[in-house]
Amino acid sequence: MAIGNKARLGKTRHAVIIALLCAGQPALAELPEPVRAMIDAAVATGDPAKVRTVADLARQTNPTETAEIDALVAAFETDLAARKAAEAEAQRAALRKADLFDNWNGKGELGGFRATGNTNNTGVTASLSLNREGIDWRHRFTARVDYQRTGGVTTREQFLARYEPNVNVSDRFYVYALAQYERDRFQGFEGRYAISGGMGYQALKKDDVQLSVKAGPAYRVTEFVDGRSESRIAGLVALDFDWNITDRLKLTQDTNAVAETGGSAVAIIDSRNTSIDFVTGLDAAIAKKLKARISYAIEYDSNPPPGAVQTDTLSRITLIYDF
Numbered sequence: 001m002a003i004g005n006k007a008r009l010g011k012t013r014h015a016v017i018i019a020l021l022c023a024g025q026p027a028l029a030e031l032p033e034p035v036r037a038m039i040d041a042a043v044a045t046g047d048p049a050k051v052r053t054v055a056d057l058a059r060q061t062n063p064t065e066t067a068e069i070d071a072l073v074a075a076f077e078t079d080l081a082a083r084k085a086a087e088a089e090a091q092r093a094a095l096r097k098a099d100l101f102d103n104w105n106g107k108g109e110l111g112g113f114r115a116t117g118n119t120n121n122t123g124v125t126a127s128l129s130l131n132r133e134g135i136d137w138r139h140r141f142t143a144r145v146d147y148q149r150t151g152g153v154t155t156r157e158q159f160l161a162r163y164e165p166n167v168n169v170s171d172r173f174y175v176y177a178l179a180q181y182e183r184d185r186f187q188g189f190e191g192r193y194a195i196s197g198g199m200g201y202q203a204l205k206k207d208d209v210q211l212s213v214k215a216g217p218a219y220r221v222t223e224f225v226d227g228r229s230e231s232r233i234a235g236l237v238a239l240d241f242d243w244n245i246t247d248r249l250k251l252t253q254d255t256n257a258v259a260e261t262g263g264s265a266v267a268i269i270d271s272r273n274t275s276i277d278f279v280t281g282l283d284a285a286i287a288k289k290l291k292a293r294i295s296y297a298i299e300y301d302s303n304p305p306p307g308a309v310q311t312d313t314l315s316r317i318t319l320i321y322d323f
Contacts, residue, residue: 031058031065039069043076051076095135106130109293111318113146115156117299118186118308123148123156125316136168146314159183166200174200176214178236187312188305191223194268196236208244213237218268224305234270248285252295273303289322 031039035058042054055073059066095103109127127144141163148156159182166176175197182192198216218236223229241264243251252264267276281295299312 031062031068035062035065039072043072046080048077048080092135098134103134104130104132105323107320107322109144109318109320111293111316113317114315115146115312117312118188119156119312121148121150121155125314125318127318138166140164155186157183157185158187172202172205174202176200176216178218185225186308187299187301188308189222189224192220193222194218194220194234194236196268198236210240210242212240220268220270222273226305230272232270232272234268236266236268238264238266240264250283252279252281252283273301275302276300283320286319291320291322293318293320 038054039051039058042051045051051073055069058069062069107129109125109129111125112122113125114122123146125144125146127142129143130139130141132139142161144158144160146156146158148154160180162178162180164176164178166174168174176199178194178196180194182194183190196216196218198214200212200214202210202212204211215235215237218234219231220234221229221231241252245251265276265278267274276298278298278300279295280297281293283291283293285291293316295316295318297314297316299314301308301310304310
């Protein structure tokens with residue numbers, strides 16, 4: 001790479017000299033060899049920040065050759081942009097050829113929890129998350145179970161499964177669909193099913209900070225432990241926030257009244273019952289694919305079944321393995 005870049009930069013330098021001669025200006029002096037070697041070494045790294053730093057130092061020590069230094073930097077930036085464009089196109093071509101079972105990645109989570117509210121106990125928590133990123137489409141699947149059994153009696157048994165596909169309609173906006181299943185007999189229901197669809201907006205889209213919001217109509221069916229069943233039209237509002245504080249520390253905030261994904265907030269609102277899941281998590285990297293997580297969740301139902309309270313909280317300490 002260094003030899004190829006050096007050859008291209010040499011051609012650019014001579015082109016600059018010829019252009020200046022044709023314009024009636026004196027030819028540029030040759031850059032001292034140590035300075036040229038320093039710039040070539042920075043170019044060989046492929047790091048734009050290093051190239052800019054070295055070029056700035058070269059301009060300060062060789063003020064009469066700034067035009068040639070600028071030409072070398074411009075040649076590097078042009079070559080870098082071309083290589084990035086080629087890599088992006090190759091990636092898009094690979095995504096177009098991929099079938100439904102390709103390009104999935106995910107994470108498994110295992111640890112313990114402390115619950116308060118309808119139950120006051122500690123137990124085992126486990127979850128699985130799968131993601132597939134395409135050119136425009138994304139698929140996300142989440143499953144979680146919290147379970148405890150004491151003295152032969154089950155004292156905590158909560159299941160959650162959620163599938164959400166969405167498709168980009170612009171750089172910031174997307175359309176989503178969502179299907180979710182929950183079961184928690186201690187909160188008073190044998191099964192709670194929800195489907196929703198609507199629009200989402202990527203409010204922040206940076207390397208270290210991401211924030212997305214979505215909203216749309218929803219339909220929910222609840223099967224209670226006493227045999228009753230209710231179905232209602234509702235509305236869904238959700239927020240998902242991730243902040244990479246450092247390379248090894250990440251804060252997540254998810255609010256999602258339909259599902260818990262480890263860092264989101266979602267509210268499903270109907271005329272009879274509003275349910276909200278509010279989850280805050282802090283991830284710390286242990287190894288390349290292993291991290292520890294501390295999270296705190298609030299689960300709220302405005303109109304719980306008789307004998308159940310409105311608010312549950314869960315504190316979780318888990319290990320997460322990315323695959």
